[in-house]
Amino acid sequence: xxxxxxxxxxxxxxxxxxxxxxxxxxxxxxxxxxxxxxxxxxxxxxxxxxxxxxxxxxxxxxxxxxxxxxxxxxxxxxxxxxxxxxxxxxxxxxxxxxxxxxxxxxxxxxxxxxxxxxxxxxxxxxxxxxxxxxxxxxxxxxxxxxxxxxxxxxxxxxxxxxxxxxxxxxxxxxxxxxxxxxxxxxxxxxxxxxxxxxxxxxxxxxxxxxxxxxxxxxxxxxxxxxxxxxxxxxxxxxxxxxxxxxxxxxxxxxxxxxxxxxxxxxxxxxxxxxxxxxxxxxxxxxxxxxxxxxxxxxxxxxxxxxxxxxxxxxxxxxxxxxxxxxxxxxxxxxxxxxxxxxxxxxxxxxxxxxxxxxxxxxxxxxxxxxxxxxxxxxxxxxxxxxxxxxxxxxxxxxxxxxxxxxxxxxxxxxxxxxxxxxxxxxxxxxxxxxxxxxxxxxxxxxxxxxxxxxxxxxxxxxxxxxxxxxxxxxxx
RNA sequence: GGUGGGUUGGCCGAGAGGCGAGGCAACGGACUGCAAAUCCGUCUACACGGGUUCAAAUCCCGUACCCACCUCCA
Numbered sequence: 001x002x003x004x005x006x007x008x009x010x011x012x013x014x015x016x017x018x019x020x021x022x023x024x025x026x027x028x029x030x031x032x033x034x035x036x037x038x039x040x041x042x043x044x045x046x047x048x049x050x051x052x053x054x055x056x057x058x059x060x061x062x063x064x065x066x067x068x069x070x071x072x073x074x075x076x077x078x079x080x081x082x083x084x085x086x087x088x089x090x091x092x093x094x095x096x097x098x099x100x101x102x103x104x105x106x107x108x109x110x111x112x113x114x115x116x117x118x119x120x121x122x123x124x125x126x127x128x129x130x131x132x133x134x135x136x137x138x139x140x141x142x143x144x145x146x147x148x149x150x151x152x153x154x155x156x157x158x159x160x161x162x163x164x165x166x167x168x169x170x171x172x173x174x175x176x177x178x179x180x181x182x183x184x185x186x187x188x189x190x191x192x193x194x195x196x197x198x199x200x201x202x203x204x205x206x207x208x209x210x211x212x213x214x215x216x217x218x219x220x221x222x223x224x225x226x227x228x229x230x231x232x233x234x235x236x237x238x239x240x241x242x243x244x245x246x247x248x249x250x251x252x253x254x255x256x257x258x259x260x261x262x263x264x265x266x267x268x269x270x271x272x273x274x275x276x277x278x279x280x281x282x283x284x285x286x287x288x289x290x291x292x293x294x295x296x297x298x299x300x301x302x303x304x305x306x307x308x309x310x311x312x313x314x315x316x317x318x319x320x321x322x323x324x325x326x327x328x329x330x331x332x333x334x335x336x337x338x339x340x341x342x343x344x345x346x347x348x349x350x351x352x353x354x355x356x357x358x359x360x361x362x363x364x365x366x367x368x369x370x371x372x373x374x375x376x377x378x379x380x381x382x383x384x385x386x387x388x389x390x391x392x393x394x395x396x397x398x399x400x401x402x403x404x405x406x407x408x409x410x411x412x413x414x415x416x417x418x419x420x421x422x423x424x425x426x427x428x429x430x431x432x433x434x435x436x437x438x439x440x441x442x443x444x445x446x447x448x449x450x451x452x453x454x455x456x457x458x459x460x461x462x463x464x465x466x467x468x469x470x471x472x473x474x475x476x
Numbered sequence: 477g478g479u480g481g482g483u484u485g486g487c488c489g490a491g492a493g494g495c496g497a498g499g500c501a502a503c504g505g506a507c508u509g510c511a512a513a514u515c516c517g518u519c520u521a522c523a524c525g526g527g528u529u530c531a532a533a534u535c536c537c538g539u540a541c542c543c544a545c546c547u548c549c550a
Contacts, residue, residue, distance in 0.1 A: 044550035232550030
């Protein structure tokens, strides 16, 4: 089976046929670095990270671009509210975003272009659009440049909408637009805005519109035609529709496939910066490990709406614990040699990144491995573990991946702490072993209870007792 | 008004005409001094009303409810 992907533009699952054999160019809309990232933002990062990993695993040489929008109205507003330059605010938020991605083992893209670093490319693209008659400078002297929606008959094709059916934005500030649906390619500088937030252009100082950023950056790093463009569903319109219109009107074929990940909502409402109900990554990470959050996100299909809850995350983490438990029992994930990927897993992934079915295959292998372990067939169990580790690795969930520890600044201390606890717990377990040998079970159980009260679970195995941090996780 | 999506067992969450996804929880059994962990088993669901079909959770028609986008948004 070959990879098949659901293309939003055609609304069907299609075979993935790259423009150039063996290579895949992917552009994903990153974030506007204006506030702390929340679970929803990171879902997109994780979903497309899985796509990237699967493409790589399938043998593609992948160029993966994820941009950063580091200048926009909200950044300017928030920076001003906090009394610091907009670029300082953007830089701080960018760092938060990087931490969040690292905490969830989202691999860095091949390039991560920032909008402010590509203004000349944007100006050039706008000039091309004006030359071709698809854009015009506002006649009201604002310095704005708009895309002429009526000049591009295909406008609306990505989201199958007709211009005449679209609601004209209420705030459609006419500002010299020929049609209220025309959108800004370039925004002339407003007197109240800081001088540093504007760049010179043929139309006077100003800054780029949001949509043109992605068109220019995708073109620069992936060429005028590329394979996959991704982002969240909300971006379909207007952002992606506009990107496609601009790029095609300028003569570039642009993306062959459009992939959109669905939302994560909380209490039925979408997580949004403006609603302020965000579940920021740092706050979730106080209660769950990054690998658990990633597993929770990967276990749902990327096109399915997820209703976030800590209860569901808790259940998911419990399930992941069973996978980790198996790897531990077999000698520790790091000691397991990665094996071949089960065909059923590959088939699931090839089917529009069917991670739920893939995870089911993962659990089948874990159960079989545990069964073999119980039957005393350690060699066969290790083989299953090898498959398990490979599957986890493809999903970015390999517990032995150093990314999980280096992401934390406290990793070194945590290791030291584990060693210290190990020595202490082992001392107690030795006492318990003596008590058990003497059939003094009351004393043995008392010791186990003391250990458990400290949050450490003990399990007896044929090779002696093992301890682990119990599910102290959160009681919600 | 236009566009797109959803409603699945106690819960989470797949599937998309026949074949019990998977996970969590619960219960029973095996194992254990007792636990824990693990394995085996039980729990046979697809919003509602029609229709098509030998066969429908899946296709068609209708109804209800929910959500997203059309404005900054992953």
